[in-house]
Amino acid sequence: MIVKSKGIVLSYMKYGDTSIIARIFTEEGGYGSYIVNSIRSQKSKKSIGYFQPFTILDLILYVKETRDLQRVSEFKSHYPLHHIHQDLMKSSITLFLTEVFSKLLQSEQSPNPELYAFAEDSIKIFDQLKDGVSNFHLQFLLKIGPFLGYAIDDIDNVYSSTNRLSPSNENQEIMDMLMKESYGYETKMTREARNDMLDGILEYYQHHAHIAKPKSLEVLRSVLN
Template sequence: MIIKSKGIVLGYIKYGDSSIIARIFTEESGYGSYIVNSIRSQKTKKSIGHFQPFSILDLILYVKETRDLQRISEFKNHYPLHHLHHDPIKSSITLFLTEVFSKLLQSEQSPNPHLFSFAEESIKVLDALESGVANFHLQFLLKIGPHLGYAIDEIDNLFSSTDRLSPSSEVHKRMEVLMNEPYGVGLGMSRESRNEVLDEILNYYEHHAHIHKPRSLEVLRSILN
């Protein structure tokens, strides 16, 4: 079956001599792994740069229900990203979020148009954002919860559901602002406050989604610090 879909790239690994297997969240089929043939060949006219994390692509997919690993026939950029892969802070945030997002998407094997739309628009905002960039990953992980079926529409749910002690009133208030205000909200945060907020969010997802601390976490913290 041939499917046309938008897709958000979450990463890839090398496959064979010249191909890759890309992890992609697609609008029409959900999360999956796809072979891209000959993309690493010197003779190819296509650039592997299309498959940088959070790239948004137009795809033509060959899908067989009996096969776990599907195939990409054609691809092109759907939306040009001008800053995401060149700005060191944005690229570090992107690597961190794609790692966490991939783990959270393990159960999203079917279409979730609301989640896809949220992720797509968030990526576009991050690419264009000029202020509040250092807090983007906190807002993304707080705002995405309801789209994945996690009841963190209120900050108190982050703690009551995991039997953790609530943070200081100052941190609690900052988390509510991050969740409810648009990306880039003016909210100065110290390194300690930012780390505390992120730890609480990751503890919530570790408890409910059974995901471990991301490998890219310390790299992100070193860049933001």
């Protein structure tokens, strides 16, 4: 079956001599793994750069329901990204978020158009974002919860299901604002406060979604700090 869909690339791995297996969150099919044939061949007319994290593509997919691994038949850029992959801080945040997002999407192998629209809109905003860049990952993870069925009504919900102590009143107020305000919200916080907030959010998702600790966490922290 041929399926046309937009898709957000999360990661890829080499497959065979010239191909890759890309993990993509698609609007029409949810999260899945797709073979992209001959993209690493010297004769390929398209660059593997199309499969950088958070790239948004227009896809033609060859889908067979009896298979777990599907195939990308054709692809092209849907929305060119100008800053995410060139800026060190943005690229580090992207690497971290695509790892966490992939783990959260393990159960989203059917269409979730509201979640897809949220993710695509967030990526487009992030690419152009000038203020509050260092807070984007916190806002993204706080805002995405309801789309995954993990509603975060207030910050107390984040900490009540973990073994962590609740944050100070000041930090709780900051987290409330990060959750409610649009991307780009600027606020001063210490390195320790930002790390504690992120640890609390990750432990919340580890408790509810049973995800492992992200391997890219320390890289992110070294860049932000």
